[in-house]
Amino acid sequence: MSELYDLTIVGGGPAGLYAAFYAGMRDMKVKLIEGKEVLGGFLHHYAEKTIWDVGGIPPLRCEQLIERLSAQARTFDPTILLGRRVDTLERLERGAYRLRTDDGQSHDTRTILVAVGRGITEMTKLDIRGADRYELTNLHYTVQNPESYRGKRVLISGGGNSAVDWANELVGIAREVIVVHRRPEFGAMERSVARMLEMADVRTPYVLRELHGSGDAIRAVTIGHADDEEEGTGIERIDVDAVVVSHGYTRSYGDLLAWGLEIGQHGVRVSDQTATNLPGIFAAGDCATYANKVKLIAGAFTDAVLAVNSAMRHIDAEAPGMAYVSSHNEKFREMNKRLKRPL
Structure with missing residues (x-):
């Protein structure tokens, strides 16, 4: 016993x-x-x-x-x-x-x-074919070390507290912070959202459509309007150095x-x-x-x-x-x- x-x-x-x-x-x-x-x-x-x-x-x-x-x-x-x-x-x-x-x-x-x-x-993974090949390089599901993003062009996908907080933390460290969210509204604290809207390049309602890689790293992404039924409409290609995905868990x-x-x-x-x-x-x-x-x-x-x-x-x-x-x-x-x- x-x-x-x-x-x-x-x-x-x-x-x-x-x-x-x-x-x-x-x-x-x-x-x-x-x-x-x-x-x-x-x-x-x-x-x-x-x-x-x-x-x-x-x-x-x-x-x-x-x-x-x-x-x-x-x-x-x-x-x-x-x-x-x-x-x-x-x-x-x-x-x-x-x-x-x-x-x-x-x-x-x-x-x-x-x-x-x-x-x-378990973090919700990005539902794009081939995304997993970049997880060891510049596709991330959390921000462990903000300094590793210094001077980079970073795209964040998500609209909750984590996505908004990461955007605010990386502003001033990264060269540019772009936030993509499928809805116009964000599910984070109002003060944090207001700061993000002021400091970051926010695109709504947009979603990630495609990752463009060179070797084992993402070099650009394609985003598109979330409310477009056809993925080929309302698209834009953006050069990036890192992608952070915060789609919940x-x-x-x-x-x-x-x-x-x-x-x-x-x-x-x-x-x-x-x-x-x-x-x-x-x-x-x-x-x-x-x-x-x-x-x-x-x-x-x-x-x-x-x-x-x-x-x-x-x-x-x-x-x-x-x-x-x-x-x-x-x-x-x-x-x-x-x-x-x-x-």
Whole structure:
């Protein structure tokens, strides 16, 4: 029989990492299982993007936020397992659960927090014949290093937050930024769209029709009006040095679907206290859906706190409703002393 934990967190993104920290504040015995070999979740897709909207933190890159969240999560020494995918769920006696991972190991726990973010995600690839031949050179589905585009003529295809943010980030680095979107409206923050319209060469409603390569790199593209039924009308050929495609992504919850969780169009359905339809199992972050959901990293932190508090009350109905705030919490007394010591 495997060791019994109070809380097992499935997923190592912002919600899972903050939950590991906060559960430590509640003296819970915590295990976190992450399917990839690194912590951070979906943030890795945008490691070089700058985040402005985490309260009290100045603008910083996603990769820096991942580092800080990972360090915070380890404050109370939870057990962290990387590169292991949770496959099956089994109900044990007295309300506990047993999780099994793809390495054949079992993990017993009193409660579970599902924090799998957007699930198993795959970027939507460009649906043009032969596009895949350029993926190792200058056809990209994310912007990992903006400096690699310096002095180049870059075409971005897409109209969501990522496409607009990348356009704004590359303006001033690239020689020229051209944005192609199939609709006149953009699905991004109004301020970001306004800046893009002012700074970039925006073409709507247009779509990519053809890639023109020389060797293993794209040298030009053909775009055309999205509302033209015939692809040969309303076309324009544009010379480019790089193409960035941001057409969204597909997501799947894989083996979670077999657990019996109630899953809707936007994720796992939970109560206002993050409880799923299965007793002792909670959900937080991008994978959880409920009325008035806040789809920000800050919202994931709130979800995590609610979930941990709910898990604690599931284990002990007489437990306090929340952890004592850190500014007056005895758990941090020695840590605070070390912070104040001169170097």
